[in-house]
Amino acid sequence: MTRSHLDVDGRRIVLTNLEKVLYPETGTRKFDVVDYYIRIADAMVPHMASRPVTRKRWPGGVESAPFFEKTLPAGAPDWVARFTIEHSERRTVYPVVRSAADLVWLAQVAALELHVPQWRIDLSDDEERRTDRIVLDLDPGPGVTLDDCAAVALDIRAMLTDAGLESFPVTSGSKGIHVYGRLASPVRSESARTVARQIATALAQAHPRTVTATMAKAERERRVFIDWSQNTAAKTTLAPYSLRGRERPWVAAPRSWDELSESGLAHLLCTEVLDRYENDGDLLAGLSEASPPVQTTTVPGDAVVDLGEYRKKRSSRSRRESVAPPPRESAPARDSEVDDPLPGLVGLRPMLATDDPIESLTDDWAYEGKWDGFRALIRVVGGRVRLISRSGNDLTGDFPELSVFGDLLVSGGRPVDAVLDGEIVAINDAGLTDFSLLASRRRRAEPHELRVHLFDVLYLDGVRVWEQPWEVRREILESLDYFDGEPLIDVPPLLPGPAETAIRTARDRGWEGVIAKRRASSYASGRRSPDWRKQKNWNDIEVVIGGYRPGRGSESKIGSLLVGLPAERGLRYLGRVGTGFSDAELDALLEELRPLRISMCPFIDDIDKPVAGSATWVLPKIVADVQFMDWTSTGHLRHPSWRGIRRDKLPGDL
Numbered sequence: 001m002t003r004s005h006l007d008v009d010g011r012r013i014v015l016t017n018l019e020k021v022l023y024p025e026t027g028t029r030k031f032d033v034v035d036y037y038i039r040i041a042d043a044m045v046p047h048m049a050s051r052p053v054t055r056k057r058w059p060g061g062v063e064s065a066p067f068f069e070k071t072l073p074a075g076a077p078d079w080v081a082r083f084t085i086e087h088s089e090r091r092t093v094y095p096v097v098r099s100a101a102d103l104v105w106l107a108q109v110a111a112l113e114l115h116v117p118q119w120r121i122d123l124s125d126d127e128e129r130r131t132d133r134i135v136l137d138l139d140p141g142p143g144v145t146l147d148d149c150a151a152v153a154l155d156i157r158a159m160l161t162d163a164g165l166e167s168f169p170v171t172s173g174s175k176g177i178h179v180y181g182r183l184a185s186p187v188r189s190e191s192a193r194t195v196a197r198q199i200a201t202a203l204a205q206a207h208p209r210t211v212t213a214t215m216a217k218a219e220r221e222r223r224v225f226i227d228w229s230q231n232t233a234a235k236t237t238l239a240p241y242s243l244r245g246r247e248r249p250w251v252a253a254p255r256s257w258d259e260l261s262e263s264g265l266a267h268l269l270c271t272e273v274l275d276r277y278e279n280d281g282d283l284l285a286g287l288s289e290a291s292p293p294v295q296t297t298t299v300p301g302d303a304v305v306d307l308g309e310y311r312k313k314r315s316s317r318s319r320r321e322s323v324a325p326p327p328r329e330s331a332p333a334r335d336s337e338v339d340d341p342l343p344g345l346v347g348l349r350p351m352l353a354t355d356d357p358i359e360s361l362t363d364d365w366a367y368e369g370k371w372d373g374f375r376a377l378i379r380v381v382g383g384r385v386r387l388i389s390r391s392g393n394d395l396t397g398d399f400p401e402l403s404v405f406g407d408l409l410v411s412g413g414r415p416v417d418a419v420l421d422g423e424i425v426a427i428n429d430a431g432l433t434d435f436s437l438l439a440s441r442r443r444r445a446e447p448h449e450l451r452v453h454l455f456d457v458l459y460l461d462g463v464r465v466w467e468q469p470w471e472v473r474r475e476i477l478e479s480l481d482y483f484d485g486e487p488l489i490d491v492p493p494l495l496p497g498p499a500e501t502a503i504r505t506a507r508d509r510g511w512e513g514v515i516a517k518r519r520a521s522s523y524a525s526g527r528r529s530p531d532w533r534k535q536k537n538w539n540d541i542e543v544v545i546g547g548y549r550p551g552r553g554s555e556s557k558i559g560s561l562l563v564g565l566p567a568e569r570g571l572r573y574l575g576r577v578g579t580g581f582s583d584a585e586l587d588a589l590l591e592e593l594r595p596l597r598i599s600m601c602p603f604i605d606d607i608d609k610p611v612a613g614s615a616t617w618v619l620p621k622i623v624a625d626v627q628f629m630d631w632t633s634t635g636h637l638r639h640p641s642w643r644g645i646r647r648d649k650l651p652g653d654l
Helices: 030-048 100-108 146-162 189-206 257-261 270-280 400-408 435-439 470-479 499-508 583-596 609-613
Strands: 003-008 011-016 021-023 054-057 067-069 081-087 091-096 111-116 130-140 166-171 177-188 224-227 303-308 352-354 365-370 374-381 384-388 418-427 449-460 513-518 528-536 539-551 554-566 571-577 616-618 623-628 641-645
Touching (some): 003 100, 011 100, 030 100, 030 111, 030 270, 100 111, 146 166, 146 177, 146 189, 146 224, 146 257, 177 189, 189 224, 365 470, 365 499, 365 528, 400 449, 435 641, 449 470, 499 513, 539 571, 554 583, 583 616
Parallel strands (some): 081 303, 352 528
Antiparallel strands (some): 054 067, 054 111, 130 177, 130 224, 166 177, 374 384, 539 616, 539 623, 554 571, 623 641
16 A cells, blocks of 8 residues: 655645545546645635534445445544534544645545535534524436526525525535525524525425425426425535535536526536636635634543434424333344344334324324335344334345445444334335335336335434434434435425325325324334324225135136134134235245145134135235225125235234
8 A cells, every 4th residue: 555645734644545546437536636625625614614524435436335424433633623412322523624634634535525514513502503504405306407406596596685695506516506595693503494494495386397395206307306404403415615426526616696597507527616716716705704613622622512312402392291111121022132232222113003083183293194015113233224023023134125224324334323213115107105016026027116215213323212202303304314315215205284185185196095193292112102193095904814715727826815803712704805916926825825724714703615615724824915995794805905915014913
């Protein structure tokens, strides 16, 4: 390994592998990255100063896998300023950029993307984080150009100008545009977020065909998505002048408003940005002002902010004084606590909703879509991913694609631990969740997209947030930036209220139903609570397979399944399911049921002799999902249709 030294701002920095090509398409080396950051430092540092830095590193170059890094790694120079966020169980130490030397050290470790929050350390205290600027991130959806984003940016500029605020555009170096606004005086991050959201919502209402302010990717076709959430205190945005880890060394480049008024706008490479800076200076000069230096941890006065319980004092709504009980010690220990760094979290189970009408609910409730998939808690501990079903079954092996969680929640080799609640779904060609496709995806050639819809967070980096009200947990979930750009992971937006509107919206979109959640509710682990209510758009039921009948003219084929529900002495018979199968599903079912054959009928009801006489009985251990129209007068399913096996449930869960 080649080594050299570089003296920058009175600091001697060890540099290695300067000839390493980080951007193969342009031949850009680590040497070139170091050179860029030295030459742009005078412009870049003021816009990063007094803000903790999250890094995205590409040690092997941009054609290799990157990783996020929050914690300052061991071996970092002691002169790098640091800022400590103290949680209840751990401290996370971030670097803070103060000079060109800091930028050179970051370039040495291949930290190509430098992300910062909008709030500043010197304006904040141990309870509130404050900012002197807002940012709106314009993200183009399919069929939208950078020029289209520029048109929306000009509209934002007009709104900010009317409010007496100076604004500054930055092409992001990836897809869209960042528009910054300089605030007249510092405000809380929550206030800045509110202002940004109002701007985004107003533009979306004024231009519904070309602009959206909702997070749902389905709403972004031929629209510019205005992401106002970047102002949330826990979120970060790519710093102005930062490189991008794309195929070319594009930069988050400040632009003039005249440029945005002309057609043909394009992103800029680092070499172009340097030329422009030498000719025109810093186009963002009016956005930031100098801030006091941040002390390092080696001297008194280390900057430490205790975020405690993630905005515990944040909510102004009424909150219940009771909190969810700790995880039940008697819960099934299928996910063993042996060698688990977080044994206290093993007993967590998904909170369940009651089947109650929601039409009369008040503003104290929020509404989410009801998704048609496998419910799971996603536990990421030490970079290892575990998917745990509502009954405690380990689903990890069934979804190897979801190991991406471990990659995204690791920072510099040190894990960011989390427990998240969500639904694993398969999205079909129509853009709808399809349980049958999910259950049989390995045997069907139909195109689909596997995704996890996240809707709750129970534990995050040392903080047990399940005790917080739902609205606080929801805000924490929306503020996470670990999942940016990962198509497998999604946080669906809330449905608009009141309840009647939410129901109509879900029905119009072809969704399974609506989940209503009391805003003040804590997370009741493993319990069915009236604080969460579900209302379906059609009838479906989870049943247990107790037998099958052969297909017409073939003893080696399944014609229909005999299903029921667990009762005290056996299964209560609900009827036969003979539609909704593919041939491949029927073949796979037969292979799965053959080893379970038994001689005794598992149903406690009297079954018609023609049916019973041709049936093969099986041990009732497989749970399936069935859709049906309604109930017959004899208590059987009318027009039932097969949807798939519930691998996440056991008969005892019904």
